[in-house]
Amino acid sequence: MTLAIPKRxxxxxSLVVFIKNTWVLFFVTINAWAQPPNLVINPGxxxxxxxxxxxxxxxxxxxxxxxxxxxxxTSNPQLASYTFRQQALDGDLKSAxxxxxxxxxxxxxxxxxxxxxxxIKGAELTLALSSVLELGGKKxxxxxxxxxxxxxxxxxxxxxxxxxxxxxxxRYIDALSSEQRINVLKEAEELARYxxxxxxxRVTAGATPEVEQLRAQSALAKARxxxxxxxxxxxxxxxxxxxxxxxxxxxxxxxxxxIFTLGNSENFDNLYQQAVNNPAIAxxxxxxxxxxxxxxxxxxxxxxxxxxxxxxRYDNASDDSALMAGISMxxxxxxxxxxxxxxxxAQQAQVNxxxxxxxxxxxxxxxxxxxxxxSAVLRVITLQKSIIPPLQEALQQVGQAYEQGRYSYLxxxxxRQELIDAKSALISAARDALTLAADIEQxxxxxxxxxxHSSAAL
Numbered sequence: 001m002t003l004a005i006p007k008r009x010x011x012x013x014s015l016v017v018f019i020k021n022t023w024v025l026f027f028v029t030i031n032a033w034a035q036p037p038n039l040v041i042n043p044g045x046x047x048x049x050x051x052x053x054x055x056x057x058x059x060x061x062x063x064x065x066x067x068x069x070x071x072x073x074t075s076n077p078q079l080a081s082y083t084f085r086q087q088a089l090d091g092d093l094k095s096a097x098x099x100x101x102x103x104x105x106x107x108x109x110x111x112x113x114x115x116x117x118x119x120i121k122g123a124e125l126t127l128a129l130s131s132v133l134e135l136g137g138k139k140x141x142x143x144x145x146x147x148x149x150x151x152x153x154x155x156x157x158x159x160x161x162x163x164x165x166x167x168x169x170x171r172y173i174d175a176l177s178s179e180q181r182i183n184v185l186k187e188a189e190e191l192a193r194y195x196x197x198x199x200x201x202r203v204t205a206g207a208t209p210e211v212e213q214l215r216a217q218s219a220l221a222k223a224r225x226x227x228x229x230x231x232x233x234x235x236x237x238x239x240x241x242x243x244x245x246x247x248x249x250x251x252x253x254x255x256x257x258x259i260f261t262l263g264n265s266e267n268f269d270n271l272y273q274q275a276v277n278n279p280a281i282a283x284x285x286x287x288x289x290x291x292x293x294x295x296x297x298x299x300x301x302x303x304x305x306x307x308x309x310x311x312x313r314y315d316n317a318s319d320d321s322a323l324m325a326g327i328s329m330x331x332x333x334x335x336x337x338x339x340x341x342x343x344x345x346a347q348q349a350q351v352n353x354x355x356x357x358x359x360x361x362x363x364x365x366x367x368x369x370x371x372x373x374x375s376a377v378l379r380v381i382t383l384q385k386s387i388i389p390p391l392q393e394a395l396q397q398v399g400q401a402y403e404q405g406r407y408s409y410l411x412x413x414x415x416r417q418e419l420i421d422a423k424s425a426l427i428s429a430a431r432d433a434l435t436l437a438a439d440i441e442q443x444x445x446x447x448x449x450x451x452x453h454s455s456a457a458l
Contacts, residue, residue, distance in 0.1 A: 063252035065172050071245035072168050079164065082157045089150050096142035100132040105311075120316060126324065128311025136303035141296050148293040152286040158279035166442035168244055170435050175237035176257045177431040182234060184423045185227040191416050192220040198403055212409040219413065259430040260384075262377055263437055268370050274444035275366050276359070284355035291348035298340050304330045362443065369440050376433035383426040391419040 073079065107126040112119065196216040202208040235250075242250040275281075307328045314321040398415045401407040 061253040062256050063254070064256045065169065068172055068241060068244075069165055069168050071247075072164055073161065075245040076164055077246065078160060079157070082153065082160070085153055086150070089146060089153060092149070093143060093146040096146050097139065099139070100134060100305075102129060102131040104129055105309075110317075123316040124313060125316070126311055126313045128309050128324065130307065130309035130326075133306040133308055135305055136300035138297070138300045138305075141293070141300045145290070145293040145297050148286070148290040152283065152290050155279055155282045155286040159283055162279055162442055164244070166438050168241070169438040169441075171237065171241045171244065172255065172257070173259065173431055173434045173438065175234065175241050176255050176259050177427055178230065178234040178237045179255060180259055180427045180430075181424065182227065182230045184420060184427065185223065185230050187423075188416075188420045189220070189223040189227050191420075192216070192223040194399075195409075195412065195416070196220050198399075199409060202403075202405075207405055208409065215409065215413075259427065259434055260380070262380060262430065262433045265374065265377070266370075266440075268367060271370065271440065271444050272363060272366055275362055278362065278443055281355065281358060281362070284351060284358060287351045288348065288355070291344060291351060295344050295348065298344055366440065366443055369436050369443070373433055373436035373440065376429050376436060379429035380426060380433060383422055383429060388419070388422050388426065391415065391422055395419050 105126075105128045107128070109124040109126070110122040196213070196219075199208065199213045199216040203210050203213045238250040238252070239248075242248070242252075309324075309326045311324050312321055313324050395412075395415050398407050398412045402409065402412045
């Protein structure tokens with residue numbers, strides 16, 4: 001009897017999102033390999049890694065990581081809100097660049113009196129134009145403040161974008177891992193079916209008690225149940241991925257990628273130097289510049305403005321007219337803004353302290369991620385090279401020996417379960433390594449996955 005283990009087709013993809021100066025470099029690459037859709041394995045022969053080929057086109061219904069990221073950046077509601085916030089700041093900038101408003105006033109005096117001022121005989125009519133003359137560069141300070149708000153909004157959008165990119169990558173990895181788990185459970189189901197057939201033959205031949213056949217039937221039902229649950233979990237992962245771009249019904253049926261392409265390891269010091277330029281830290285720098293702009297505006301507001309007026313006055317009694325002009329300035333304006341100035345200074349110092357604390361937290365978080373990733377990579381390598389191959393060989397030998405009556409059913413099932421558990425552990429370790437790599441890329445913007453890294457088969 002032969003055992004068919006289907007393998008899904010995968011393709012290599014890569015994504016480069018480049019943002020320079022006020023934008024941030026974010027590079028995500030996931031490389032994948034195409035494997036034969038059906039690999040026929042005879043339990044009596046040695047299992048070997050299948051050959052590797054490349055897919056040059058994306059099959060219909062297959063989603064790549066770059067495609068998922070593009071959809072998210074285009075349609076995610078959280079990013080869409082920044083467009084309206086930017087438009088609001090554009091309006092604030094127009095208002096900040098306006099000159100003080102001019103006013104026209106008309107004043108009528110000495111009317112409806114008595115004696116010589118009966119009616120409008122002694123009326124005096126004044127027509128005047130007035131405005132405020134801003135001193136100290138208030139207009140430029142207002143414009144600079146709005147400009148710093150725009151830069152802060154840009155840094156916040158960059159941070160939100162990187163968070164979303166990392167979340168897309170993590171959910172993509174989870175969905176890809178669920179597909180790999182389905183492959184392993186399909187293999188487990190096939191092994192359970194083969195075990196049931198072998199046990200039934202021995203029961204028919206009278207070489208083993210019927211209880212072994214019953215246990216094999218139960219094991220096959222359990223394997224089918226686990227496979228069905230894994231398929232439901234895959235749909236849940238697909239939904240969690242597609243919801244990031246507002247799609248409640250996934251429009252894809254397969255993912256491109258290989259979770260066993262783990263990429264390269266980077267030195268912690270190098271990664272930390274990259275992390276210092278993280279948009280989350282850039283937000284603190286933008287906040288510092290915003291506080292400085294607010295301080296400059298407060299200083300200019302402490303300098304009093306001049307209110308001027310000019311006009312003409314007409315005296316109806318004498319039928320004379322004359323020009324008039326006036327100027328006024330508030331007193332003790334600097335003292336009134338002293339409290340606000342002190343408050344802004346304290347806020348600026350607070351932002352500086354928070355930035356230093358964030359750098360320390362970032363350093364610790366990055367170090368923990370690097371160490372955890374190295375541990376996950378070590379688990380993957382150990383499982384691939386030292387644990388799974390001996391278990392595959394042991395399963396073949398035990399299966400042959402069971403058919404010949406030299407091993408018990410329990411030994412065969414135990415060995416089979418150990419192999420399935422090891423392959424499941426391999427998937428979990430690879431998923432952890434890639435997820436941690438995505439977390440590190442979120443902090444540093446440095447890609448850890450090499451496009452030329454070779455893949456490994458289950």
